[in-house]
Amino acid sequence: MASTGWDRGQIYSTSVLPGEEHVNSRSELKSLYLEFIQNFRLGNSFVYRDQLQNHLMLKQFYLQVDISHLINYNADLANKLTNSPAEHLPLFETAVKESAKRILFATPGTIDDSDVPDCQVTLTSDANVIQIRDLNSTYIGKLVRIPGIVIGASTLSSRATYVNIMCRSCRHTKIVPVNGGFSGITLPRVCDSANQTTDTNMKPSCPMDPYVIVHDKCSFVDSQVLKLQEAPDMVPVGDLPRHTILNADRWLTNRVVPGMRTVIMGIYSIYQNKTAKSTGAAAVRTPYIRVVGLQVDQHNSNRGRAVFTDTEEEEYIRMSRQPELFETFASSIAPSIFGNKDIKKAIACLLFGGSKKVLPDGMRLRGDISVLLLGDPGTAKSQLLKFVEKVAPIAVYTSGKGSSAAGLTASVIRDPSTVSSNGDDVDGEQRHLGAMVLADGGVVCIDEFDKMRDEDRVAIHEAMEQQTISIAKAGITTILNSRTSVLAAANPVFGRYDDMKTPGENIDFQTTILSRFDMIFIVKDEHNEARDVSIAKHVLNVHMDRQIQDTAMGDIDLDKMKAYINYCKAKCAPRLTPEAAQKLSSHFVAIRKEVKESERETQVRSSIPITIRQLEAIIRISESLAKMTLSPIANEQHVEEAIRLFKYSTMDAVQSGGADGMTRNEVMAEVQSIEHEIQRRLPIGSQAPVVKIKNDFLQQGYSEAAILRALGILGRREILQFRSQGKVVFRQAV
Numbered sequence: 001m002a003s004t005g006w007d008r009g010q011i012y013s014t015s016v017l018p019g020e021e022h023v024n025s026r027s028e029l030k031s032l033y034l035e036f037i038q039n040f041r042l043g044n045s046f047v048y049r050d051q052l053q054n055h056l057m058l059k060q061f062y063l064q065v066d067i068s069h070l071i072n073y074n075a076d077l078a079n080k081l082t083n084s085p086a087e088h089l090p091l092f093e094t095a096v097k098e099s100a101k102r103i104l105f106a107t108p109g110t111i112d113d114s115d116v117p118d119c120q121v122t123l124t125s126d127a128n129v130i131q132i133r134d135l136n137s138t139y140i141g142k143l144v145r146i147p148g149i150v151i152g153a154s155t156l157s158s159r160a161t162y163v164n165i166m167c168r169s170c171r172h173t174k175i176v177p178v179n180g181g182f183s184g185i186t187l188p189r190v191c192d193s194a195n196q197t198t199d200t201n202m203k204p205s206c207p208m209d210p211y212v213i214v215h216d217k218c219s220f221v222d223s224q225v226l227k228l229q230e231a232p233d234m235v236p237v238g239d240l241p242r243h244t245i246l247n248a249d250r251w252l253t254n255r256v257v258p259g260m261r262t263v264i265m266g267i268y269s270i271y272q273n274k275t276a277k278s279t280g281a282a283a284v285r286t287p288y289i290r291v292v293g294l295q296v297d298q299h300n301s302n303r304g305r306a307v308f309t310d311t312e313e314e315e316y317i318r319m320s321r322q323p324e325l326f327e328t329f330a331s332s333i334a335p336s337i338f339g340n341k342d343i344k345k346a347i348a349c350l351l352f353g354g355s356k357k358v359l360p361d362g363m364r365l366r367g368d369i370s371v372l373l374l375g376d377p378g379t380a381k382s383q384l385l386k387f388v389e390k391v392a393p394i395a396v397y398t399s400g401k402g403s404s405a406a407g408l409t410a411s412v413i414r415d416p417s418t419v420s421s422n423g424d425d426v427d428g429e430q431r432h433l434g435a436m437v438l439a440d441g442g443v444v445c446i447d448e449f450d451k452m453r454d455e456d457r458v459a460i461h462e463a464m465e466q467q468t469i470s471i472a473k474a475g476i477t478t479i480l481n482s483r484t485s486v487l488a489a490a491n492p493v494f495g496r497y498d499d500m501k502t503p504g505e506n507i508d509f510q511t512t513i514l515s516r517f518d519m520i521f522i523v524k525d526e527h528n529e530a531r532d533v534s535i536a537k538h539v540l541n542v543h544m545d546r547q548i549q550d551t552a553m554g555d556i557d558l559d560k561m562k563a564y565i566n567y568c569k570a571k572c573a574p575r576l577t578p579e580a581a582q583k584l585s586s587h588f589v590a591i592r593k594e595v596k597e598s599e600r601e602t603q604v605r606s607s608i609p610i611t612i613r614q615l616e617a618i619i620r621i622s623e624s625l626a627k628m629t630l631s632p633i634a635n636e637q638h639v640e641e642a643i644r645l646f647k648y649s650t651m652d653a654v655q656s657g658g659a660d661g662m663t664r665n666e667v668m669a670e671v672q673s674i675e676h677e678i679q680r681r682l683p684i685g686s687q688a689p690v691v692k693i694k695n696d697f698l699q700q701g702y703s704e705a706a707i708l709r710a711l712g713i714l715g716r717r718e719i720l721q722f723r724s725q726g727k728v729v730f731r732q733a734v
Contacts, residue, residue, distance in 0.1 A: 026091060032077055033095035037063070038102075040073050052096065052119070053103050062120040062251040063096050064293075067127070085143045085267045089292065092121045120250045123265045123293040132230050132242050135287070139268045146289065147234070147263045150256045151243065151438070152227035159249065160185075164217035167191045169206040173214070187211045224253040226291070231261060232397075248291040255294050258438065265293030308567060316567045319556075320630040326641075329628065332556040334387040337380045338538040342648050346371050346519045347384065349645070350443065350485050351392055351565050352627045354620030355573040366467050367573075368485040369620050370516060371649075372449070374507060375523025376496045381489035385445040388487055391558055393566045394442025396435040400452035400490075405459035408444075409434045409469045410480055436463045436482040449490035450508060457513060460486070464516040465613075488517070497524050515609050518617030519649040574626035576619060580639040584622070587643050588615045614650065618642045674702055674710035679719065687723065687730040 037048045052063050070078040081088045096119040101108040104116065129147045130139070159178075163185055166173045172193035178185050191206035226246040235241045246264060248255070256262055270285035308316075322328065330344040349369055356367035373381045389397040398408070436444055449457075463469050463482040470479045492506040507514070514520065556564070576584070595610045619634075621642035626634040674697060682688060690711070697707045711729070714720040721730045 029077075029080075029088065030091045030095050030098075032074060033092045034098055036070060036073050036077070037095060037099045040069055042069075049099070049103075052099060055119075056100055056103060056117075060251065061100075061117045062122055064122045064124060065092075067123055067125040082143045084141065085292065086141060086269070086290075089121060089267075093119060096121055120252075121292070122252060124295060125265060125293070129263060131234060132228070132244050133239075135244070135268060140270060140287070142268055143265065143292070144268050144289070145263060145265050146228065146244075147231060147261070148228040148243075149231050149438075150226055150258050150260050150262060151229045153256065153258055154225040156222050156224055156253055158220040159223035160218045160220055162219040164214045165211040166214050167193060167206055167210045168212055169210050174211070187213075221250050222253045223247065223249045226256065228262070228264060228289075245286075245288040246291050247288055248294070252291050252294055256296060260296055263295040264289060264291055265295075266291045308570075312563070312567070316564055317630065319560075319564060320568075320628075325629055326625065329556060329561070332561060333391070334380075334384055336542050337383055337387075338535050340380070340384075340523070342645060343373065343384065343521050343523070346521065346621075346645055346649060347388060347487070348628070349621050349624040350487060351388070352568055352624040353485060354623035354627075355575065356483070364467070365616070366465065366483070367620060367623070368467070368483060369518045369617070369624060370464060370486040371488070372514075372517040372520045373487075373489045373523055374492060374497075374520060376525035377491060379523040379525055381523065382447050385447055385487055385489055388443055389445050391561050391565070392443040393562055393569075394439055395445065396439040396442070397445045397447070398435050400446060400448035400450065403435070403446070403452065403456060405456040407434050408436050408446075408456065409459050409463060409482075410437055410471055434469075436460065436484055437469060437480050439484045440481050441483055443485045443487055446486060446488045449488040450492075461512060461516070464513075486517075497522060511609050515611055515613050517650075518614075518620060519646065521649045568627050568630060572627045572630050572632070574623045574632055574634045576622065576634045576639075577636070580622065580634055580636050583636055584615070584618060584639050584643075587639075588618070591647075610650075614646070617650075618646050621645055670702060670706040671710045671713065674707055675714060678710065678714060682720075682729075682731045684731050687728050689728055690722075690726065693729065 037052065038046070040046070040048055047069065048063060048065065055062060067078055067082070070081065081092070097113070097116055098108075100119055101111060101113075101116045105111045123143070125145055127145050129145050132146060132148060135144065135146075161178055163176045163178055164173060165176055165187060170191060170193050172191060174188075174192075176185060176187070187209070188211060189209055191210045193206070224247075226248060227243055228246055229243040230241040232241065246266065266289035268287060269290050270287050273284075273286040319325070326345065326348065330341065330348045333344045333347050350371050353369055354367040357365040359365070373384070375381060385397065389395040446452075463484070464486055467481065467483045468479050469482050471477065490509075493508040494506070497506055591614075592610055618639070619642075622634040622638040625638040625641055626632075631638075677697075678693065693711075694704070694707055698704065711720065715722060718732060721732050722728070723730055
């Protein structure tokens with residue numbers, strides 16, 4: 001039954017049937033929200049009343065509300081808030097203000113509302129997320145929950161909430177409220193002052209459009225425009241990631257920086273774009289999201305303060321005390337890839353990283369470890385990179401040919417949305433951050449590193465050692481942080497690694513970039529029958545979905561690895577002990593001496609230099625091994641393992657190519673001598689058993705490796721043809 005409420009000037013409803021209740025009055029809705037804040041409790045604690053009291057004491061005027069609590073308390077009210085948040089949030093905030101008045105003042109009835117601070121309501125929820133590409137017109141005006149990665153954040157601007165306007169003629173002032181978001185305000189056309197005079201024709205004395213804005217007396221709040229892009233793993237194959245504009249205000253500003261993964265709660269709204277207005281498309285509106293809640297993904301961003309529960313901490317500490325944790329962790333990295341144990345150990349060190357140091361004079365020493373995998377095709381380098389992208393808390397995967405210098409570092413361009421109608425730049429340039437800035441605090445995986453253009457590769461020199469990216473373009477000079485580890489994969493110059501050539505001829509990189517990598521692995525696809533059989537079995541088992549016994553046992557799953565890496569990076573920064581430092585310095589001197597002697601013998605300068613950077617690399621590896629077990633110090637055992645890894649990787653790359661203890665030049669001379677001898681002794685059209693040729697040369701004192709290489713080279717040149725399953729060679733006419 002409905003009747004006219006003369007006292008209220010509106011229609012109200014009363015329940016006719018028991019159990020039916022229609023709330024349609026703003027004051028009734030406000031009282032319901034107030035009741036929820038005052039009375040909702042979990043156990044013996046009044047959650048929101050206590051939270052509001054704490055925030056008011058800290059001068060943080062906001063209240064974070066979990067929608068699931070509101071659903072439990074009053075499902076109908078929660079439904080209304082979700083379906084028409086733009087109408088209900090102001091009522092909710094008025095109720096919070098009323099509750100704050102009761103907390104702050106003993107006699108709230110006598111206090112004026114202007115003495116009570118405005119409180120913002122931020123919402124959190126566990127509802128299902130909606131992808132940016134699934135947002136359509138049916139969601140307009142509704143509350144939505146969207147995941148993504150922040151790719152742009154503007155500087156703070158001030159948005160007016162109440163505009164103070166004054167009549168130019170009679171000085172009458174008036175306060176006009178402003179709607180939230182991007183929509184502007186419309187000033188009254190006519191002055192409505194009670195004391196304005198009228199002339200004989202009954203026309204008001206104030207002219208049309210008399211009002212001007214008095215900016216100093218307006219009320220402002222902070223506002224920030226964010227750009228949210230779909231997370232790379234959510235983009236369908238073959239599609240480009242989509243992005244949307246967010247508008248955050250008051251306590252939700254300055255909460256995120258570009259590169260952070262977040263889940264946004266917001267109102268899907270629309271505004272009229274400048275370009276749409278200028279082209280005459282008046283009915284077309286551009287969508288944006290008015291942010292009402294922000295959740296930063298803690299495991300994906302150690303830039304936000306990572307929060308760990310007591311049970312998680314206990315589990316991680318128990319994990320760190322496991323015997324052989326390093327071995328278990330390394331074997332859990334890409335378990336579907338056979339072997340490569342030392343490479344997996346190096347990647348484990350890269351994920352944890354060393355300790356970064358800031359010296360008293362302000363110099364920074366990096367703690368991030370960089371690894372280069374250089375090797376033959378088909379050795380699962382890219383698969384390792386893809387796995388690291390999944391397991392690292394922050395990671396960006398990029399391929400060499402598809403990356404430009406600007407895409408890896410940063411670029412500065414004029415943003416078309418900030419250019420005014422007369423072509424002047426209103427808001428200056430806009431920075432577009434590249435992969436190495438977005439992955440700050442994480443890992444950049446660069447595949448096909450050798451296919452990059454030289455000028456693009458030079459762009460990451462500074463990022464790898466100084467860990468900053470400096471831009472000096474017209475109108476902007478800035479330094480951006482890029483504290484990232486780099487995991488790069490590359491092929492040698494000739495596609496495959498050629499043992500007959502020096503490392504310098506195989507590796508087509510400048511010394512400047514090679515010295516920045518802490519570990520360089522040369523991955524060769526060696527023909528070894530026993531190893532080939534085991535790899536083949538492993539690959540077939542993977543393809544047939546069989547349980548692989550040796551990798552199934554003792555594995556740490558992906559999420560636990562990610563969380564444990566995050567925990568170790570947040571809680572631990574080991575330092576070397578004096579004994580370990582002493583051991584390390586003597587080893588480094590010995591390594592330098594070894595390289596110098598091999599250079600003197602071969603008369604060739606090593607393409608992979610051993611400099612003081614390599615000493616720092618071993619220190620970082622030792623610290624990361626200590627960090628893995630949450631040890632505050634890196635002892636001699638850690639240093640020994642670090643030296644072993646370094647010797648297996650970079651030192652092995654420096655000295656690769658020698659056979660049977662001989663230098664490369666001697667081997668080359670021996671191979672050429674055998675080639676010449678075979679061609680001289682074997683007439684064209686004749687054939688001879690391989691065993692006989694091999695025995696003849698062995699008796700003359702040649703090494704077996706050199707004989708086999710010479711036969712292989714002559715076979716590739718088609719001077720010799722192998723017959724009878726490679727047992728007989730036939731001399732061809734060339």
